[in-house]
Amino acid sequence: MDYHNKNLPHLIVIGGGFAGVELIKKLKGKPIRVTVFDKNNYFNFQPLMYQVASGGLGPDAIAYPLRKIIGSMPNVAFRMAEVTQIDTVANKIETSIGAFDFDYLCIATGAQTNFFGNTELEKHCMQLKSIPDALDLRSDILQEFEKALNESNGNSIERILNFVVVGGGPTGVETAGALAEIKKHVLPSDYSELDANKMQVYLVEAAPRVLAAMSEISSTKAKDFLEELGVHVLLNTSVKEYQAQTGELLLSSGQTLQTDTVIWSAGVKGKTIPGMPENVLARGNRYQVDAYNRIEGLKNIFAIGDIAYMSTDKAYPNGHPMVGTVAQQQGKLLAKNILNELAGKPLKPYTYLNLGSMATVGRHKAVLEVFGIKLQGYLAWLGWMFLHLMLLVGFRSRIIVFTNWMWNYFSYQRAIRIITRPFIPK
Ligand SMILES: Cc1cc2nc3c(=O)[nH]c(=O)nc-3n(C[C@H](O)[C@H](O)[C@H](O)COP(=O)(O)OP(=O)(O)OC[C@H]3O[C@@H](n4cnc5c(N)ncnc54)[C@H](O)[C@@H]3O)c2cc1C
Structure with missing residues (x-):
């Protein structure tokens, strides 16, 4: 053909x-x-994008050339x-x-x-929907650390080192967990001049629980894991307004957080x-x-x-x-x-075969629900890694991801802590 x-x-x-x-x-x-x-000329494996944003993986680990997928197909052509x-x-x-x-x-x-029509939030929040977004966020996180080093005013340091993630779905939970691990392992070694305790991670969720699509037990466990890592989980709370110039993020609870970094993962x-x-x-x-x-x-x-x-x-x-x-x-x-x-044959209607869902919070901390089995903690974390490795496209990507994960695991580091394209806030 x-x-x-x-x-x-x-x-x-x-x-x-x-x-x-x-x-x-x-x-x-x-x-x-x-x-x-x-x-784009690549397929983007979005589930691991937060790891690119947090320096655990490079973009080539999760992006796969579309031409490589199509190359062997005689009846298919690609146009970028x-x-x-x-x-x-x-x-x-x-x-x-x-x-x-x-x-x-x-x-x-x-x-x-989806910023639900709020143009100010759209203009000033970081998002995680594409590889350039992930690279922007990676740069921004590292730039904030660099900025904090040169700041002597306590209030300004607080604002620079407060990271707020909005939306407690899998992306929000995983991003907040990754930031908390950066605070625990990267900040003390790379930025020893900074007081790591000054970095705070907030997860703001409008619903009464995180990971609302999963069972109550997985939601509760994920929240526990986040709090064990020091993340402030604010449930039943939504964002009212963000003033980027003053760094004030007004929440529905009446609380105002001072922050330069708001990561929006509250809807698509x-x-x-x-x-x-x-x-x-x-x-x-x-x-x-x-x-x-x-x-x-x-x-x-x-x-x-x-x-x-x-x-x-x-x-x-x-x-x-x-x-x-x-x-x-x-x-x-x-x-x-x-x-x-x-061929003039009858068509088959679609029904969703739900294979389950999962989210990882950090080292040995994950929740997983597949084929009716519910796991939390170490086994869920292993299962999460195995399934993601299997789902990745291409052997090369699997090898890159696996070796990076091994490196990160044994070194307690995030290997790709580099600012290759500085992020310029709007
Ligand atoms: C950060 C993040 C984490 C996620 N984690 C998970 C997870 O753990 N598990 C899970 O099951 N799902 C997860 N998802 C959701 C999952 O990635 C999506 O459901 C899935 O990608 C949808 O596939 P799709 O083919 O509809 O769209 P996509 O995979 O987004 O593909 C759309 C493609 O269309 C192209 N495109 C768009 N507009 C145009 C245009 N006008 N012209 C040309 N090209 C265009 C884009 O470049 C893109 O390549 C996650 C999503 C994100 C953002």
């Missing part, structure tokens, strides 16, 4: 993330031409370009490198950080593309799809992964969680369904 065979139907896939990659892998060598567009517009009538997309026609379109653009929303009919937009800025991931009312346009809002799955009437497993399962099934449609 040759990409240049114009007699084959043409599928355009927007996004080479968890969903898009699974879709194209399953279409390898099949009677369909596929063009994948992504604004941003898709800027979709014309659902003319079956055409506009991109940063020109316009392209399609017979079928699959939108797999994922999600973006779908990453839509202009041109789609307005009536297909559903909750969370996601596209409403039917049980086959077909966008409502559009015969040849599909959405999969974080951007898709499916309410037909009985166990998930409010849509599926925005996680990698849903994206991968939908990608795989859509490949089969497109091939079935081309």
Whole structure:
């Protein structure tokens, strides 16, 4: 099956993330031409992004070249370009490198950080949605330490060394835990002139517990782990306002924290593309799809992964969680369904097979719920590491991650404590 065979139907896939990659892998060598567009030339393994931000891993450990994935697929081509517009009538997309026609379109653009319309928070908070974000955060953390060294005013030092993470989902919990470990192990050795006790990490969560998608026992244990590491966990608390100039972060409890670093991990929303009919937009800025991931009312346009809002799955009437497993399962099934449609066979509806969830707080401290088994502590931590190593794309990435983890474990350090591209606050 040759990409240049114009007699084959043409599928355009927007996004080479968890969903898009699974879709194209399953279409390898099949009677369909596929063009994948992504604004980056790599697949980003987002679950380990907080480790890049905290200096435990380099970006190349979690990013994998899309061309390497596609290289061996005779019917698939990749274009590094941003898709800027979709014309659902003319079956055409506009991109940063020109316009392209399609017979079928699959939108797999994922999600973006949701600041819930607060432009001040959006402007001044750090986020963790892309590799450049992670590198910015890594630089910012180290720059704050460098800044604190040259500050003599106690109040200013407090503000510089207060790190506030907003959102107690897996990303917030893992980032807060990583910061607490930096305080414990990196600050005393690299910045011995600083009083490590002056660094404080806060985790602000609006709900009554962290890791709300997990069981009560895992949530409680994760909070205990965080507090053992010295993180101040503020539950039932939301952010009201942040004045970046004065460093004042006003909380719903009335408390004001002084900080130069607010890390926002309190929500995501779908990453839509202009041109789609307005009536297909559903909750969370996601596209409403039917049980086959077909966008409502559009015969040849599909959405999969974080951007898709499916309410037909009985166990998930409010849509599926925005996680990698849903994206991968939908990608795989859509490949089969497109091939079935081309062959005139019936399509199979999607139902989510929940394989579980997990989060790590720090060394020997994790919570894991898989296949109905609930683990906390050391075993969960080992399980978390094993599963993440298995989920990484490519043998090289696994080796890099494994050796970095071993180094970090035995040295109690975060190997990549370097500011290669200084972060300039807005
Ligand atoms: C910090 C973090 C930690 C996470 N941890 C976990 C975890 O532990 N377990 C878990 O299951 N899930 C986790 N997730 C969620 C998981 O990463 C997402 O659910 C998953 O990536 C969704 O896959 P996707 O294919 O829909 O989108 P993505 O994987 O985000 O891929 C979208 C792709 O589309 C591209 N794109 C977007 N817009 C355009 C455009 N206009 N033109 C061209 N290209 C475009 C992007 O560059 C990207 O490559 C985490 C997410 C984050 C941010």
